[in-house]
Amino acid sequence: MAAARRLLPRWAGAMRPVGAGAGPGPGQGLGRAQGNGTGTGDLEPGGGPGPGPGRGRAPAPLRSRRSRLCPQISAAAAGALPARVKVVEVGPRDGLQNEQSIVPTAVKIGLIDMLSHTGLPVIEATSFVSPRWVPQMADHTEVMQGINKLPGVSYPVLTPNLKGFQAAVAAGAKEVSIFGAASELFTKKNINCSIEESLERFSEVMSAARAASIPVRGYVSCVLGCPYEGKISAAKVAEVSKKMYSMGCYEISLGDTIGIGTPGSMREMLTAVMKEVPVGALAVHCHDTYGQALANILVALQMGVSVVDASVAGLGGCPYAKGASGNVATEDLVYMLNGLGIHTGVDLQKLMDAGTFICNALNRRTNSKVSQASCRL
């Protein structure tokens, strides 16, 4: 499947408040050096009649780096953000998976049922992985069968292989997810094979899913850094994303697995990936291990991404940095999106209630700053 190429930043040359239509650029009079609207900032002064003798061509070095970059900044700062963002709640799976204590099945079901009423459109329910590897998810079938599935809400589940997929479908799953990684070492340590081999395993899942008309979401881990390899090249992330998208995943969630990314590396990575996968098919899954998650998500939104993964109460730590935090808290994300006027459909109050519920059950403090500020644990 050919990936759409992004030719121009969508915001090029336009400055409009969130939610409003595209307006005229700010001031096209004297001194406006970026009115060409191409978003590239190239300012070839060669055109037009010269004002007089001795002028000739305008000197090239006057096109400075800053001015060349202005439209991008203008775009970014103009906040040409999506009008709607789909929030994918990964707390019950990615969140709980990293919690130390095993959560009773009833509590998991209770959490998912509460989340279902918050307006979240997607809630990752569980993982059909062997309980030997992930004991927390041993009750996947019971959870899947026990939750109250609301119409209009998706409940994807993780399926690392064909066996897991079949078990998931038998338990009533209507959407599945597969996990790739942009790091060879991470893949080796995580599932004991190379990236290529992992994709071959997933292709079995893809074929079965296609036959059963079940949509598949793809995750790419370590997009901004790997706990084993260190730096990950943006090109590698783009390559893996492209392969997974070509295999048939409807969406690719790019995961900053160890939360090491910053706005700069996020932008660099997304620029590479967006050349291979249409931005409408991209999601970001930022960990807040170094406190960078919301800033990274903001940059992703500015670049056109409109699907963001988050975990209620910031559930889930980091298996690679003992004691550190993990997923970005859904409450904090929704707070930011609300402040930006971006529609999510999520009721923040009910979300905080779900967070309170699970934190009480886990006997732990919430990682959500919004919840802390609202005196909800």
Add this chain to the structure above:
Amino acid sequence: MGTVPSALKHCLSYQHLLKEQPWIGEPVPPPQPGQESQTSGLPEYIKIVEVGPRDGLQNEKVIVPTDIKIELINRLSKTGLSAIEVTSFVSSKWVPQMADHKEVMRGIERHPGVRYPVLTPNLQGFHNAIAAGATEVSVFGAASESFSKMNINCSIEESIEKFEEVVKSARNMNIPVRGYVSCALGCPYEGNILPAKVAEVSKRLYSMGCYEISLGDTIGVGTPGSMKRMLEAVMKEIPLSAIAVHCHDTYGQALANILTAIQVLLQCMSEGAVFLADLNLSRSCQNSLMKQALHSLSDWLYASSSLAWSEDGSCCSGFIRRRSGWLSLCKGCYWKCGHRGCDIHA
């Protein structure tokens, strides 16, 4: 994250980071020709003002011993920070944590190139600060009447009158004054704060002589949207170079708000705020002189000049800063800027 467990402290220690995650701390390599840098669209330098010893400790419940405060500031001085807010010369009745302001001020090691501002809420505090050796002071305004009343028991107007005394004395002694505006994005008592009000208070503080205005999201309720709206209002009243942001992370929004502030301020710098100079090229001779002058100035400009030509080559805009301040150009050169006199023809 609440109390930091020892495992986390170990994890976050810099040595651990460098050992196990060697790519942290490596400077971003310069972009290859024709390639965009990772940080393209962002300023090359951001001044970080460390407020931990004052604003940070002030809000800690436990009274911190003086020698610990001094040690903290001494260690911060070695990090490369260019400004560290040391203490507050406020009555110990109101802020017991800052009761040892004199001892701290006298006890710290002053590193060359590092500024050590102190808070001085009134003239008495200012005099005490100077007596203790302060060489820079800060004053605190608020964009909310209720907050001003609850915090310092007077209206915004009354507080500004008090600050005027401080600023006047400071100017007489060549002491720079930094101004803070609290509740820039929301007030715990009033709720929403109008950007226009923040702009008005900022303008008052800047006009009276504060060299920089730090806009504080005191309760951390701001989001990128409200940050942008507020900054747009303030930028109409005070120069960009005088704006700083002071974001609280109460709702986890601080870094996103700071990123937005950087983007908004840089955008405005490029498009034409107070220090932008517009050049009308209808007079070609003077213009070519101008261009020559600009090029010859480049060797003593400490900030890279940012000039851009319009598509038809008829006008050029940009800003130039020189080491000691802003470049002044006369009307005859068709440059417009906030200063009189001309550095090119002088």
